[in-house]
Amino acid sequence: MPENVNRQFRLKSRPNGYPEESDFDLTREPIPRPRHGEILVKTLWLSMDPYMRGRMSEARSYTAPVPIGGIMQGGVVGRVMESKDDRFSPGEIVNASLGWQEYGVVPAGAARKVDPGIAPISTALGVLGMPGMTAYFGLLRVGRPEPGDTVVVSAASGAVGAVVGQVARIMGCRAVGIAGSDEKIGYITGELGFDAGINYKTEDVDAAIGEACPDGVNVYFDNVGGAITDAVINHLAYRARVAICGQISQYNLPNPEMAPRNLRAFLTNQASLEGFLVNRFADDHERGRQRMALWIKEGRIKYREDVVEGLENAPKALIGMMHGANFGKLLVRVSEE
Ligand code: NAP
Numbered sequence: 001m002p003e004n005v006n007r008q009f010r011l012k013s014r015p016n017g018y019p020e021e022s023d024f025d026l027t028r029e030p031i032p033r034p035r036h037g038e039i040l041v042k043t044l045w046l047s048m049d050p051y052m053r054g055r056m057s058e059a060r061s062y063t064a065p066v067p068i069g070g071i072m073q074g075g076v077v078g079r080v081m082e083s084k085d086d087r088f089s090p091g092e093i094v095n096a097s098l099g100w101q102e103y104g105v106v107p108a109g110a111a112r113k114v115d116p117g118i119a120p121i122s123t124a125l126g127v128l129g130m131p132g133m134t135a136y137f138g139l140l141r142v143g144r145p146e147p148g149d150t151v152v153v154s155a156a157s158g159a160v161g162a163v164v165g166q167v168a169r170i171m172g173c174r175a176v177g178i179a180g181s182d183e184k185i186g187y188i189t190g191e192l193g194f195d196a197g198i199n200y201k202t203e204d205v206d207a208a209i210g211e212a213c214p215d216g217v218n219v220y221f222d223n224v225g226g227a228i229t230d231a232v233i234n235h236l237a238y239r240a241r242v243a244i245c246g247q248i249s250q251y252n253l254p255n256p257e258m259a260p261r262n263l264r265a266f267l268t269n270q271a272s273l274e275g276f277l278v279n280r281f282a283d284d285h286e287r288g289r290q291r292m293a294l295w296i297k298e299g300r301i302k303y304r305e306d307v308v309e310g311l312e313n314a315p316k317a318l319i320g321m322m323h324g325a326n327f328g329k330l331l332v333r334v335s336e337e
Contacts, residue, residue, distance in 0.1 A: 006031045007311055008101035011066045015056055018252045018322055023056065024072070024315040032105045034084045039108050041078040041096055044337055047125035048308075048317050048330040049074070049159075053251045062277060072100035072314075076334070077114060077124050088113075095124045100314055102334055118293050121337065126159050126329035127296065127303040128289050130278055134245060135163035136288045137281035139221055140171075142243035142274050147172030149218035150237070152209065154228050156197065157184035157304075159329035160245060163292075164221045165194045166301050173219070176212045178205065178228055180324040187327075192302060205231040216240065216269075224249045226257055233262050236269045244275040252322055304328030 005028050012025040034040045055066045055073050066073055076098040080088050085108035088094070096111040098104035114124045126132060138160075145151055151168035155161045156177025165175035165188060174195045177188040185197035196212040198205060205228055209217065216237030222229050225247030233242070250256040266273060281288070295301040306328045308317040314332050321330050 004030050006101055006103045008099070009072045009311070009314055010069055011056060011072055013068070014058060014065075015053075015252075017254050019053065019056060019315070019319050021315045021319070025069075026312065031103045034082055034105045036084050037108055038084050038105050039080050039088050039094070039111060040082040040103060040105050041076070041094060041098055041111070042081050043076045043078045043098055043102050043104070043311075043334040044093075045077040045122045045125055046100060046311065046314060046332040046334050047075040047129070048314065048321055048326070048332060049130070050246060050248050050251060050321065052318055053322060073097065074100050075125055075130060076104075077121050078104075083108070093121050095129065100311065102311060119296055122305060122307075122331055123296075123303065125331060126305060127163060127301065128292055131159035131329060132163050132292050133281065133285045133288050134278040135160045135221075136167060136292060137278065137284065138243050138245050138276055139164050139167050139219070141281060142276045143219040143221055143241050145171050145173045145219050149173045150176060150213045150215065151219040151221065152176045152178065152213065152217045152232055153221040153223065154178045154200075154232075155223035155246070155248060156188050156194065157327060158223070161221070161223055162188065162192060162303065162328070163301065166192055166295075168219070169193055169195075170295065170300055174213075176209075176217075178224075178232075184327060187304070200228050206234055209235045219243070221245060222247075226250060230260050230262060233260050233265045236265050236271045238269050238271075240269055240271040242266075242271065242273040244273065248322070306330050308332045310334070 010025045013023045080092045093114040094111040096106045151173045153161045153164040157179045168175040176196045177194045178198045188194040189197045198208040217235050218237045220232045220242045223246040226249035306326045311334045
């Protein structure tokens with residue numbers, strides 16, 4: 001057995017605005033032991049996701065916040081170290097919601113086996129995990145793209161956005177991505193095959209959308225909200241669908257903006273707007289995952305990971321993500337595979 005120390009990050013204080021490293025506390029405890037029906041998991045990869053900012057806040061949301069002193073929530077891919085359940089054996093790789101810690105005990109029923117033969121195990125937190133399923137089901141079930149449609153996605157080089165654009169292309173649509181640097185735009189239009197890209201930090205987004213989408217926007221997959229979304233709404237096509245996936249531009253504002261204001265665009269175009277959470281499609285995730293795995297194998301879906309080394313750097317990584325520092329799916333390598 002390893003040295004009997006489990007390092008964890010706990011929430012120390014609730015941020016007002018952007019989180020700071022002082023909002024997190026690095027604590028040490030003995031490694032827990034599983035009881036009947038439980039497994040002990042050693043974290044190999046910890047996922048960094050924008051929803052974690054929401055869990056740090058007491059603002060009303062779809063789920064309860066992390067209490068002060070509680071372990072930061074998060075999905076991990078890890079190795080089973082000890083099992084008190086017939087369904088798992090030591091050495092197996094699992095995806096579970098362990099939180100920001102090196103070891104954790106979870107009920108066996110709450111862990112999902114990861115097959116290392118399908119793709120690198122880290123993808124169970126990205127393209128084959130929660131963000132990939134968000135992109136897949138959000139686009140197909142909420143955006144409902146038709147061949148020939150123009151699909152616009154914001155935060156387009158990220159874990160969710162990059163998959164949205166590529167799936168849109170597979171569905172026979174034009175994909176237009178909005179992101180925050182020329183390097184990110186070069187990646188989505190070059191390597192990922194998006195038809196056009198807009199750098200919202202250097203371009204007039206309203207004018208650029210007009211140019212990139214001359215027939216209007218049929219599907220807008222919104223990851224950011226705020227001024228970018230206002231600009232896209234000005235260009236909705238007849239019967240457009242707007243899928244509200246995320247509002248990251250608002251997560252760190254002490255007083256979030258009350259956009260969008262241009263609801264007339266929905267009236268005149270008879271367009272629809274629908275928010276969704278990935279869990280709504282949980283019963284179908286396995287099927288989505290299989291299809292995505294096939295597309296990866298065929299080279300039709302590519303992915304990029306942004307790896308930060310060491311649990312101790314998790315707070316810095318999450319804070320960086322809120323400023324667009326990540327380029328691709330953000331992961332913390334907690335322990336060597
Ligand atoms: P990500 O795109 O890999 O990383 C977040 C990106 O957001 C940053 O890299 C940055 O890219 C962009 N960003 C940060 N601050 C911004 C701002 N003020 N304005 C515009 N863009 C900003 O993250 P992800 O995991 O794929 O998540 C993307 C969105 O999906 C998030 O809003 C998240 O909350 C949401 N989400 C929703 C669900 C659901 O079930 N509905 C599930 C997963 C994720 P740039 O450099 O391009 O600005």
